[in-house]
Amino acid sequence: MDCHDCHKSCQPKPQNSVWKLLGFGSKKSAKSNFSRHSHTTIALVGSPNVGKSLLFNLLTGTYVTVSNYPGTTVEVAQGNRIIAGEKVTFFDTPGMYSLIPITEEEKVARDLIMNETLDLVIHVVDAKHLGRMLNLTLQLIEAELPVLLVVNMMDEAKKLGIWIDENQLANKLGIPVVTMAAAQKVGLKKLIAKVADYVQSTLLCVTY
Amino acid sequence: MFTEGFSVHYSPLNFLGNKTQGVITAIKNQDEKIVKKLLAMGFHVGMQITLEQKFPVFVIRAGRTRIAIDKDIASSIKVRVSNRN
Amino acid sequence: MSNQLFYVSPIEAAITRIESLLDDTHNPISRRSIALLLLQKDPILSSQLKQEPYFPEIERIIAHTQEYFSESLSLAIAQSRHQLAMAIEQDVIIQPQEQRTFQYEWLHKLTVHPVSGIPILVLVLYFGVYQFVGVFGGGTLVDIIEGFFESEINPVVNSIVAIIFPWQVMQDLFANDYGIFTLGIRYAVAIVLPVVTTFFLMFSLLEDSGYLPRLSLLADRLFKTIGLSGRSIIPLILGLGCGTMATLVTRTLESKRERIIATLLLALTIPCSAQLGVILALLSVEPTALFVWATVMVTIFLGIGFLAGKILPGKAGCFYIEIPPLRLPRLQAILTKTYVRLKWYFAEILPLFIFASVLIWAGKLTGLFDVLIRGLEPVMLWLGLPKEAAPTFLYGFFRRDYGAAGMFELHSSGILAGQQLVVAAVTLTLFIPCIAQLQFMLKERGVKNTIAITSFVVLFAFSLGYILNQLLTIMEVGF
Ligand SMILES: Nc1nc2c(ncn2[C@@H]2O[C@H](COP(=O)(O)OP(=O)(O)O)[C@@H](O)[C@H]2O)c(=O)[nH]1
Ligand SMILES: [Mg+2]
Numbered sequence: 001m002d003c004h005d006c007h008k009s010c011q012p013k014p015q016n017s018v019w020k021l022l023g024f025g026s027k028k029s030a031k032s033n034f035s036r037h038s039h040t041t042i043a044l045v046g047s048p049n050v051g052k053s054l055l056f057n058l059l060t061g062t063y064v065t066v067s068n069y070p071g072t073t074v075e076v077a078q079g080n081r082i083i084a085g086e087k088v089t090f091f092d093t094p095g096m097y098s099l100i101p102i103t104e105e106e107k108v109a110r111d112l113i114m115n116e117t118l119d120l121v122i123h124v125v126d127a128k129h130l131g132r133m134l135n136l137t138l139q140l141i142e143a144e145l146p147v148l149l150v151v152n153m154m155d156e157a158k159k160l161g162i163w164i165d166e167n168q169l170a171n172k173l174g175i176p177v178v179t180m181a182a183a184q185k186v187g188l189k190k191l192i193a194k195v196a197d198y199v200q201s202t203l204l205c206v207t208y
Numbered sequence: 209m210f211t212e213g214f215s216v217h218y219s220p221l222n223f224l225g226n227k228t229q230g231v232i233t234a235i236k237n238q239d240e241k242i243v244k245k246l247l248a249m250g251f252h253v254g255m256q257i258t259l260e261q262k263f264p265v266f267v268i269r270a271g272r273t274r275i276a277i278d279k280d281i282a283s284s285i286k287v288r289v290s291n292r293n
Numbered sequence: 294m295s296n297q298l299f300y301v302s303p304i305e306a307a308i309t310r311i312e313s314l315l316d317d318t319h320n321p322i323s324r325r326s327i328a329l330l331l332l333q334k335d336p337i338l339s340s341q342l343k344q345e346p347y348f349p350e351i352e353r354i355i356a357h358t359q360e361y362f363s364e365s366l367s368l369a370i371a372q373s374r375h376q377l378a379m380a381i382e383q384d385v386i387i388q389p390q391e392q393r394t395f396q397y398e399w400l401h402k403l404t405v406h407p408v409s410g411i412p413i414l415v416l417v418l419y420f421g422v423y424q425f426v427g428v429f430g431g432g433t434l435v436d437i438i439e440g441f442f443e444s445e446i447n448p449v450v451n452s453i454v455a456i457i458f459p460w461q462v463m464q465d466l467f468a469n470d471y472g473i474f475t476l477g478i479r480y481a482v483a484i485v486l487p488v489v490t491t492f493f494l495m496f497s498l499l500e501d502s503g504y505l506p507r508l509s510l511l512a513d514r515l516f517k518t519i520g521l522s523g524r525s526i527i528p529l530i531l532g533l534g535c536g537t538m539a540t541l542v543t544r545t546l547e548s549k550r551e552r553i554i555a556t557l558l559l560a561l562t563i564p565c566s567a568q569l570g571v572i573l574a575l576l577s578v579e580p581t582a583l584f585v586w587a588t589v590m591v592t593i594f595l596g597i598g599f600l601a602g603k604i605l606p607g608k609a610g611c612f613y614i615e616i617p618p619l620r621l622p623r624l625q626a627i628l629t630k631t632y633v634r635l636k637w638y639f640a641e642i643l644p645l646f647i648f649a650s651v652l653i654w655a656g657k658l659t660g661l662f663d664v665l666i667r668g669l670e671p672v673m674l675w676l677g678l679p680k681e682a683a684p685t686f687l688y689g690f691f692r693r694d695y696g697a698a699g700m701f702e703l704h705s706s707g708i709l710a711g712q713q714l715v716v717a718a719v720t721l722t723l724f725i726p727c728i729a730q731l732q733f734m735l736k737e738r739g740v741k742n743t744i745a746i747t748s749f750v751v752l753f754a755f756s757l758g759y760i761l762n763q764l765l766t767i768m769e770v771g772f
Contacts, residue, residue, distance in 0.1 A: 049617050063633050066626065067500035074544045094545075097248035099326070100335050100367075102241060105545050107337075117321050128272045131382030132250030138298050138374050143326035156618070159396070160272065161389035169385040183623075235368060240334065242611055244367050249613070252375035253368075264407055264514040265523070265612060272395075276405075276510040278522070278612040 039087045046124040048095025051152040051182045056092035074105045084196040099139045124150045127157035148176045155181035222282040228259045230287035237284035300373045303361040314347040333367040397619040404507045421495045430491030431570025438483040450474045466654045477650035488570030492534040493631040501622035513612045520602020522612040525555045532563035540733040547610040554601045562594040564722045582715045677762040720758035
């Protein structure tokens with residue numbers, strides 16, 4: 001029974017600012033912190049080990065642990081970056097394969113996207129496993145969440161002789177798509193530009 | 209659940225030999241959670257897989273993905289063998 | 294969207310009907326998506342909506358829809374999604390006919406094949422943990438830094454403090470045997486720092502190379518016998534670095550049962566790196582002692598795991614793990630990660646070291662500690678230990694490594710030797726984890742489980758220490 005309670009009670013206390021250093025999560029529970037936000041909030045979601053945490057580090061400059069095995073990130077981490085003159089808050093989440101969670105750490109990511117109004121959900125996938133991972137993209141689109149797809153690990157895909165048509169994929173899915181190799185920072189500018197587009201368009205929505 | 213029977217060409221993954229290639233024909237388990245997990249990880253009916261190793265756990269490769277599963281989970285994947293060596 | 298995802302008609306019909314039942318609460322996700330989750334029997338949503346008047350109707354719709362399928366609805370839904378996903382992939386991807394294999398494919402084969410994998414595992418543990426963390430970190434580096442403290446820093450601190458504070462009481466707070474500087478900071482810098490640094494370096498290397506999932510694959514069979522799955526080896530190995538961090542990471546385990554067993558094993562049997570470093574350094578001078586300690590620890594690990602697996606309801610968790618490709622770790626990434634973890638570790642423990650020093654000072658001042666220590670002395674004698682070991686156990690409660698470091702001191706001053714050393718090492722390893730780990734057990738496992746685990750650990754540690762001492766005496770094992 002306390003599986004359910006645990007998730008709430010085990011959010012580290014705010015004083016533990018050291019938490020995010022460890023990479024096991026942010027110091028504040030996402031829940032308590034950003035329900036009433038005025039700025040843009042963006043979550044990075046996707047299967048384990050696709051590079052979400054690495055991308056989060058690049059985007060926010062806040063370090064969370066990056067490792068070559070599933071299950072490194074167990075809590076939501078949060079960090080900011082100014083994009084298009086706006087403060088944008090990013091959330092790094094533990095891996096999740098589908099909207100239906102199996103382990104407790106998967107539940108964390110689902111809770112974030114189900115209970116909070118996010119301005120954008122960035123779904124990070126591994127280019128080597130595109131088809132398999134599009135599953136979750138389809139579920140996110142179905143949920144009518146604002147989704148941006150990042151196809152990461154393009155460097156490894158290239159080594160295997162794989163090439164992905166970014167525009168075609170964006171057309172097929174009807175959402176923006178960015179191909180990247182986060183480890184080499186390839187595609188980061190493009191991603192930030194796309195996010196900037198997004199931030200500006202939501203700003204317009206709010207103003208008018 | 210044994211409508212497919214134990215015919216060699218239609219067997220649960222855990223009855224197959226090493227290096228067998230085949231196509232998944234069904235994913236069934238008493239425990240719905242295991243089925244959901246397999247589905248979420250991208251296993252589906254019609255998927256081409258190769259059994260790479262059986263001990264200490266089952267290592268299967270589907271395309272570029274490699275996944276290790278225990279016998280319990282392996283037994284819930286039924287496969288039609290397409291090549292055996 | 295050009296590629297609208299449609300499911301087979303009974304499911305589409307069910308979606309439409311469920312959608313019409315749902316009221317328009319401000320849900321961030323679409324009603325279609327909610328309907329689909331309900332059809333897949335999503336436990337969280339189901340329990341949320343259980344109270345709604347329309348819920349029985351939804352259940353009827355689900356049951357009715359299920360009649361159309363021989364397989365589960367989840368499977369039918371997933372199947373449609375997979376088909377679309379695969380079709381999209383086909384359209385946008387260009388890949389070679391002949392599939393190229395990954396780099397380091399041969400190495401992968403070696404690491405997962407049981408015949409070559411187990412020797413590799415043993416080598417990794419021997420060189421990574423024993424040689425690098427134990428002998429190099431806990432031995433060589435500790436000696437150098439300790440020596441430096443003993444000869445250069447402590448005398449200076451002692452004399453400076455003596456000048457500033459004329460009162461003995463205040464001098465003892467900062468300096469002398471148990472002072473904040475001379476004990477707290479010294480332990481942290483001289484004993485814990487080198488060991489923890491070498492451990493985190495090694496662990497980061499294992500993490501980034503992708504070896505850990507392969508390790509868990511090899512361990513699965515063994516771990517099934519102790520009620521865990523191969524997955525749990527990752528928190529348990531991390532526990533060799535820091536039990537506190539590891540307790541947090543048990544969250545990645547599937548069932549509550551697994552999380553409790555892993556937490557118990559972490560609290561009872563897994564020595565953290567600070568402790569491990571000191572123990573390895575101490576015992577490695579006497580190989581028999583090291584051997585006995587290791588054998589006892591492994592036996593207890595397996596025995597208690599086995600019993601816990603039998604006693605706790607439920608069955609061993611299922612094991613599945615994606616095996617990522619092996620990668621050549623980048624030095625920069627490893628150094629950053631080690632640095633960040635160290636920073637966390639010290640932010641977390643340094644205050645505790647200082648707190649412990651203050652507490653010990655206050656305890657001594659008020660005479661409370663003397664009472665406690667006197668209370669512990671009979672227990673020490675019962676374990677066959679000298680009564681001077683009592684403070685070590687008491688301080689060991691504040692931090693496990695603190696206790697081990699105290700042992701280091703006892704040994705170098707010749708009080709603790711041979712059989713006593715083994716008994717003390719075993720008892721201290723088993724003894725309650727440090728305050729920080731206790732705090733995280735509370736957070737992760739709740740009060741009830743924590744109290745149960747803690748009381749078990751204390752009782753077990755002392756009883757086992759007693760039995761071990763008797764056994765060693767009877768068998769006349771010489772060290
Ligand atoms: N080659 C390559 N490796 C990457 C890339 N992005 C991430 N990685 C590596 O993939 C592993 C998983 O990254 P991580 O950020 O921890 O994934 P997460 O589980 O999704 O948070 C790490 O070893 C990263 O260094 C990339 O674009 N190319
Ligand atoms: Mg991560």
